[in-house]
Amino acid sequence: MSTLANDTFLRALRREHTDYTPVWLMRQAGRYLPEYNATRKRAGSFLALCKTPELACEVTLQPLERYPLDAAILFSDILTVPDAMGLGLYFADGEGPKFERPVRDEAAVTKLAVPDPSDELRYVTDAVRTIRGALAGRVPLIGFSGSPWTLACYMVEGGGSDDFREVKTMLYRRPDLMSRLLEVNAQAVAAYLGAQVEAGAQALMIFDSWGGALADGAYQRYSLEPMRRVVAALRREHDVPVIVFTKGGGLWLEDIAGIGCDAVGVDWTVNLGRARARIGDRCALQGNLDPMVLMAGPDAVRREAIGVLDDFGAPGPGAGHVFNLGHGISQFTPPENVAVLVETVHAYSRKLRRPDVSAPSL
């Protein structure tokens, strides 16, 4: 492992002192960047881009060339694991991801097996190794996976959904079957994330994009509990910080902070000051600017980014904040507004830490 030139992100996750608030953006390597679109075009398709380590590396590094971001995140798809299970991932034109063989019944669940990360998912660990080499210690590299529940949503629905009818019908009608499916997913996600760490990932993030679609009670049982098992399995083998992000999970912050993760990602519906009061002694927080602020121009970006930093408040002992959006950056984002955002977060958060500047009230 090379020494990091900038370990601010990792120190914030460990709730250690940092000179400023580190920032990275979910989906920072993406369609709002013309250079990303050029590489994607060269790759031929989104999946080819994900499955070619050199190209995945190229796009992972693109946002770091433009902006002084404090972390890189592996460029990959959230559905690599069910794809490796043989469900047949494809992208229909102008639509989201789909599976040729959705998991709709007991026979399909029974057939599921944990994929070997060194075999079917080798292209991901190869990408991690390539990116780590190319980063040469500039900033840490984040590995990631979808959560067991979020993967289950796609696997059972066969694609995106706005009501989660199929997966919730299975959950409510056959809780036993749903639990079996989630157990396979939990083992697969743990093995997958572990392999990313072995390949060089220096932090991990679990994207629970659809946990917030679940009812209270069902969330704890079907989304949080499998994530707890993933985190526990990782802890047994690796010493790497883990961020858990349940979109729409603001009501459950205490529950999430209780599964052994290092940081909790929050979306923009959460007030960071109140979140810090609820869990700030146990976990760092990551978030939570509304990505749509980036549409509105530099003045709005500055004002709202400062608002997020003020909501968290002056960093004190044992508190950690990683600035991020509350969701992936929109493809319609003007790239110049991202520069304003990163500059504002760095500059204003340095000011927040200066003892001669009065601390903003929580």
Next chain:
Amino acid sequence: MSTLANDTFLRALRREHTDYTPVWLMRQAGRYLPEYNATRKRAGSFLALCKTPELACEVTLQPLERYPLDAAILFSDILTVPDAMGLGLYFADGEGPKFERPVRDEAAVTKLAVPDPSDELRYVTDAVRTIRGALAGRVPLIGFSGSPWTLACYMVEGGGSDDFREVKTMLYRRPDLMSRLLEVNAQAVAAYLGAQVEAGAQALMIFDSWGGALADGAYQRYSLEPMRRVVAALRREHDVPVIVFTKGGGLWLEDIAGIGCDAVGVDWTVNLGRARARIGDRCALQGNLDPMVLMAGPDAVRREAIGVLDDFGAPGPGAGHVFNLGHGISQFTPPENVAVLVETVHAYSRKLRRPDVSAPSL
């Protein structure tokens, strides 16, 4: 005003003693009922159905013929008010509602005027009068409107949206303009709901379907504050209970309970026991079964409905619970499962009130 044969719903809203927990379902007159589809076909279109008081009355009463529900809700569309403002509401085949003339700039905002409910919206108050007559005091009739912010979303986006890019860009770039738009909407909604009460509505509900898309801070300013003005305007003229429902607003229950409404609607991400502990001394609660439970068959419906009732717990002095879904009923719902739901809520909630049955723990 005729005397009500069943005023359980109104008493629960006032947090008075009831023999059982009243139940009604958002969108209870809807596409899951074959008789609704027959009437809609006769009407020719959804808008014709909304705009013909006799047909709106017919479908409003259909679910009451099937199930012993404790309230009726006016059948209408959420976008009648912006339609009456002249934005040109239409429904494209297989898509949601759209406006021919979205409100995208200062000139469009300046042109907006509060519609006269006795003129452009006369078909709604006529429907309320017709339904009240037809109900003949069986159960109370609920009038409703979209919230000022939710109407603004449709007005600015020109239809549904999954990222609210246009309306949030206006909000962050031109907060002054957004405030002017919301002030027109607040006055329009207050006048519209007041006219529904004068026509016979016995309770009111404000559907803030998209409040949960807002960031903390923006929600309080752009969704809650206009709703507070609506409730205050209604209070000055009328004595009728008001329910406020912000989908995805579980983090803001205390704020919502503070705007002077009688009940707060909550979606299924909220635990009713914890919600009651947070606001149960100030407002009744309405909710919150996941509508997808109704897909899973009678056993799941019974189990999950009992779970919701147990979460709220044994009703005590000063607490009120109206059972509902956490969102509108799905068009794919088997109607026989709704019968199981209503029967379960009535029967189990009577048991909960019997002193010889030990109260379930919160």
